[in-house]
Amino acid sequence: MGRPSNQFQRKKQIVDALLAVMATTGYENASINAIAKHAGLASGLVHYHFKNKQAILVELVNLLDDTAQSRYQDLKLNASDPKQKLSAFIDSALALGQGSNQHAVAAWVMIGAESIRQEEVREIYQTVVKKNLSELQLLIRNYSKENDKKLTKKTIENIATIVYGSIEGSYQLASTASEIIPKNYAAKALKNMLFALLDAGTDVII
Amino acid sequence: MGRPSNQFQRKKQIVDALLAVMATTGYENASINAIAKHAGLASGLVHYHFKNKQAILVELVNLLDDTAQSRYQDLKLNASDPKQKLSAFIDSALALGQGSNQHAVAAWVMIGAESIRQEEVREIYQTVVKKNLSELQLLIRNYSKENDKKLTKKTIENIATIVYGSIEGSYQLASTASEIIPKNYAAKALKNMLFALLDAGTDVII
Amino acid sequence: MGRPSNQFQRKKQIVDALLAVMATTGYENASINAIAKHAGLASGLVHYHFKNKQAILVELVNLLDDTAQSRYQDLKLNASDPKQKLSAFIDSALALGQGSNQHAVAAWVMIGAESIRQEEVREIYQTVVKKNLSELQLLIRNYSKENDKKLTKKTIENIATIVYGSIEGSYQLASTASEIIPKNYAAKALKNMLFALLDAGTDVII
Amino acid sequence: MGRPSNQFQRKKQIVDALLAVMATTGYENASINAIAKHAGLASGLVHYHFKNKQAILVELVNLLDDTAQSRYQDLKLNASDPKQKLSAFIDSALALGQGSNQHAVAAWVMIGAESIRQEEVREIYQTVVKKNLSELQLLIRNYSKENDKKLTKKTIENIATIVYGSIEGSYQLASTASEIIPKNYAAKALKNMLFALLDAGTDVII
DNA sequence: TATGAATGAGTATTCATTCAT
DNA sequence: CATGAATGAATACTCATTCAT
Numbered sequence: 007m008g009r010p011s012n013q014f015q016r017k018k019q020i021v022d023a024l025l026a027v028m029a030t031t032g033y034e035n036a037s038i039n040a041i042a043k044h045a046g047l048a049s050g051l052v053h054y055h056f057k058n059k060q061a062i063l064v065e066l067v068n069l070l071d072d073t074a075q076s077r078y079q080d081l082k083l084n085a086s087d088p089k090q091k092l093s094a095f096i097d098s099a100l101a102l103g104q105g106s107n108q109h110a111v112a113a114w115v116m117i118g119a120e121s122i123r124q125e126e127v128r129e130i131y132q133t134v135v136k137k138n139l140s141e142l143q144l145l146i147r148n149y150s151k152e153n154d155k156k157l158t159k160k161t162i163e164n165i166a167t168i169v170y171g172s173i174e175g176s177y178q179l180a181s182t183a184s185e186i187i188p189k190n191y192a193a194k195a196l197k198n199m200l201f202a203l204l205d206a207g208t209d210v211i212i
Numbered sequence: 213m214g215r216p217s218n219q220f221q222r223k224k225q226i227v228d229a230l231l232a233v234m235a236t237t238g239y240e241n242a243s244i245n246a247i248a249k250h251a252g253l254a255s256g257l258v259h260y261h262f263k264n265k266q267a268i269l270v271e272l273v274n275l276l277d278d279t280a281q282s283r284y285q286d287l288k289l290n291a292s293d294p295k296q297k298l299s300a301f302i303d304s305a306l307a308l309g310q311g312s313n314q315h316a317v318a319a320w321v322m323i324g325a326e327s328i329r330q331e332e333v334r335e336i337y338q339t340v341v342k343k344n345l346s347e348l349q350l351l352i353r354n355y356s357k358e359n360d361k362k363l364t365k366k367t368i369e370n371i372a373t374i375v376y377g378s379i380e381g382s383y384q385l386a387s388t389a390s391e392i393i394p395k396n397y398a399a400k401a402l403k404n405m406l407f408a409l410l411d412a413g414t415d416v417i418i
Numbered sequence: 419m420g421r422p423s424n425q426f427q428r429k430k431q432i433v434d435a436l437l438a439v440m441a442t443t444g445y446e447n448a449s450i451n452a453i454a455k456h457a458g459l460a461s462g463l464v465h466y467h468f469k470n471k472q473a474i475l476v477e478l479v480n481l482l483d484d485t486a487q488s489r490y491q492d493l494k495l496n497a498s499d500p501k502q503k504l505s506a507f508i509d510s511a512l513a514l515g516q517g518s519n520q521h522a523v524a525a526w527v528m529i530g531a532e533s534i535r536q537e538e539v540r541e542i543y544q545t546v547v548k549k550n551l552s553e554l555q556l557l558i559r560n561y562s563k564e565n566d567k568k569l570t571k572k573t574i575e576n577i578a579t580i581v582y583g584s585i586e587g588s589y590q591l592a593s594t595a596s597e598i599i600p601k602n603y604a605a606k607a608l609k610n611m612l613f614a615l616l617d618a619g620t621d622v623i624i
Numbered sequence: 625m626g627r628p629s630n631q632f633q634r635k636k637q638i639v640d641a642l643l644a645v646m647a648t649t650g651y652e653n654a655s656i657n658a659i660a661k662h663a664g665l666a667s668g669l670v671h672y673h674f675k676n677k678q679a680i681l682v683e684l685v686n687l688l689d690d691t692a693q694s695r696y697q698d699l700k701l702n703a704s705d706p707k708q709k710l711s712a713f714i715d716s717a718l719a720l721g722q723g724s725n726q727h728a729v730a731a732w733v734m735i736g737a738e739s740i741r742q743e744e745v746r747e748i749y750q751t752v753v754k755k756n757l758s759e760l761q762l763l764i765r766n767y768s769k770e771n772d773k774k775l776t777k778k779t780i781e782n783i784a785t786i787v788y789g790s791i792e793g794s795y796q797l798a799s800t801a802s803e804i805i806p807k808n809y810a811a812k813a814l815k816n817m818l819f820a821l822l823d824a825g826t827d828v829i830i
Numbered sequence: 831t832a833t834g835a836a837t838g839a840g841t842a843t844t845c846a847t848t849c850a851t
Numbered sequence: 852c853a854t855g856a857a858t859g860a861a862t863a864c865t866c867a868t869t870c871a872t
Contacts, residue, residue, distance in 0.1 A: 465865075
């Protein structure tokens with residue numbers, strides 16, 4: 007009957023290794039050999055499980071998105087009103103620096119840059135962005151609805167986009183300038199700014 | 213006597229070529245050959261003018277910073293009060309998409325990623341970040357002072373950082389997801405959000 | 419499971435190729451491509467087995483030393499008294515020109531020159547020199563002891579060094595001036611000169 | 625009438641620079657640029673004065689030989705009998721380490737290695753060797769004649785060759801192993817060995 | 831599944847030499 | 852004579868990918 011399949015475990019091992027290696031070396035410099043060594047596997051095995059190097063990256067993008075999603079879902083469970091849900095989104099995204107997610111944050115920045123030049127990566131990256139923008143728009147709409155604000159679709163889009171951009175930018179700064187930026191500023195500062203805007207008179211918001 | 217020097221012109225040519233090439237291919241994939249070809253030069257000449265590839269990148273970072281600076285200085289000339297000056301900063305940074313600066317924006321994103329792994333690049337990158345954060349803090353302080361708000365140093369730092377992060381994040385989104393984000397949303401949305409915060413009661417801001 | 423290792427065989431193949439190529443072209447001009455071609459291998463494989471070109475050279479120095487050692491040990495087996503042992507050393511070192519060791523001699527001269535500028539090579543080279551000087555000093559001491567001569571440590575050192583220098587110099591002449599120097603002069607001439615000195619009155623020797 | 629020619633001075637400057645540079649880097653790594661910089665000249669000027677790099681090396685070989693010759697001629701002036709003349713040859717050749725001739729010695733070793741692979745260099749190198757061997761043979765013949773020893777031509781050749789080889793070998797050891805060999809051993813040790821041989825009964829010498 | 835040897839194209843960098851000024 | 856910019860071939864080394872075992 008042959009040995010039991012361990013495809014899943016091996017793939018995870020390899021993707022994790024790519025994450026670790028590319029967080030410090032970048033994607034181009036994360037050689038298959040380095041990835042294999044980090045995973046404790048023979049280099050040939052990497053290509054047995056993945057058609058090519060790009061396929062590992064694609065898998066990594068999915069992994070990072072899944073992780074972020076589940077973190078958000080967890081936090082959302084305890085959120086009862088729209089404001090708390092919006093906060094949950096931002097908090098889950100910007101709980102930077104704690105745990106081993108510094109690697110993930112650095113890798114995400116690299117992926118962002120990589121998606122400029124790799125079509126397939128860009129597609130998945132955009133899918134993730136789109137999903138997050140949609141979720142943010144929904145959360146913002148619900149929040150403003152509850153507060154009896156009537157925001158146009160366009161306004162909500164703009165706000166969601168700048169908020170999501172702020173999150174991505176915080177990743178960038180956390181990875182490249184952590185010594186010169188405040189600690190743990192991001193989530194709170196972004197929430198304050200966002201709610202100040204949403205709570206202001208509608209004439210302010212465009 | 214002897215051949216006249218044209219170092220300055222050639223160096224500019226090469227740096228410009230790196231900008232153009234890496235905007236679409238990334239730094240690693242911007243081969244010296246590709247750069248030379250784009251500049252219409254022999255590949256050996258690139259190394260005659262630059263010690264190594266990294267030196268070109270360093271020069272490019274300086275160039276991009278200089279360009280951004282002068283754009284800001286220009287806009288600031290017409291700004292008479294603190295609010296206008298703060299606006300000038302954001303406008304000069306986020307006047308994306310117009311002119312040939314799409315390349316510059318994409319390159320800047322690549323540089324951000326590259327600075328995670330190249331010490332020397334990171335240092336210059338951080339210098340630029342630091343300078344911008346300082347300027348932003350000054351502008352915010354002046355604005356709040358004029359409005360009789362007393363913000364703590366820490367608060368000003370946090371606000372400046374999230375604002376600068378938003379700018380960097382907008383570059384990221386503009387480069388990788390321009391099809392799925394609103395057009396020209398960034399400057400206005402960020403300014404609205406920022407001033408909503410700064411104009412809110414001090415109890416809101418921390 | 420998996421492909422059987424042949425590292426040992428391949429490494430030998432590559433080192434042998436370096437020997438052959440550098441004997442006629444020098445180290446700098448022994449390109450990895452030339453070495454690979456001579457060994458019948460793909461150029462990339464050379465770097466799969468050796469970290470860099472210098473590592474091959476280091477391995478070659480060791481190989482040449484090993485070969486010389488075993489030649490000496492073989493000859494020493496048939497030597498019963500101190501004089502014969504001393505002769506065995508010189509004979510094993512200066513049995514030039516016969517067999518395929520012309521390449522080895524030329525390569526050794528190149529290595530000597532190379533060790534002036536490559537630290538790591540110089541270290542191994544010096545180790546080999548030191549070992550040979552020690553052995554020569556021991557042989558000379560034993561010989562003079564048997565002949566009731568009392569030579570100072572310093573005298574023995576000096577003699578050993580000039581003898582070893584003569585050997586190295588003979589390699590040089592054999593490689594660069596073989597047409598204009600006598601055939602097979604070296605071992606006999608050096609032995610005659612050395613024993614004339616050692617057998618002379620102690621007043622002669624200093 | 626144009627400016628006065630300084631060809632001679634310039635050529636000397638360049639040859640001296642090659643000597644200095646190649647003493648530490650080897651011939652292959654002594655780039656024209658490095659030579660020019662060391663000489664304080666523009667790189668193009670080097671090729672104005674020398675057809676190619678090899679021509680500088682050829683000139684250097686001649687320079688080193690001339691220097692050695694004049695040192696020998698100086699010492700020979702004070703030598704009145706054959707023994708003193710023979711000593712003068714060895715002394716002039718082995719006055720190592722003093723003055724700035726360490727560079728010259730190292731360069732000579734490099735030239736020896738280089739002459740294995742460069743035909744033209746080998747030819748000059750051999751000319752120098754031949755001249756020195758002839759002189760040594762003459763000196764040995766005169767010495768033995770005075771002492772009423774009748775040495776065959778072959779014997780004299782052999783002795784001259786091993787003596788000259790010893791000199792070359794001493795250069796090698798002085799350049800690559802100076803830390804582990806005695807100081808100033810060479811001239812005295814070689815002379816003792818040589819005269820012990822020449823003064824021994826003719827039955828010893830073959 | 832797994833190993834690790836093998837390939838060959840690609841990359842940054844160096845450098846002798848030429849040439850415009 | 853002199854400068855130094857320009858060329859283009861050569862070189863060590865890297866690496867994704869393939870393949871024999």
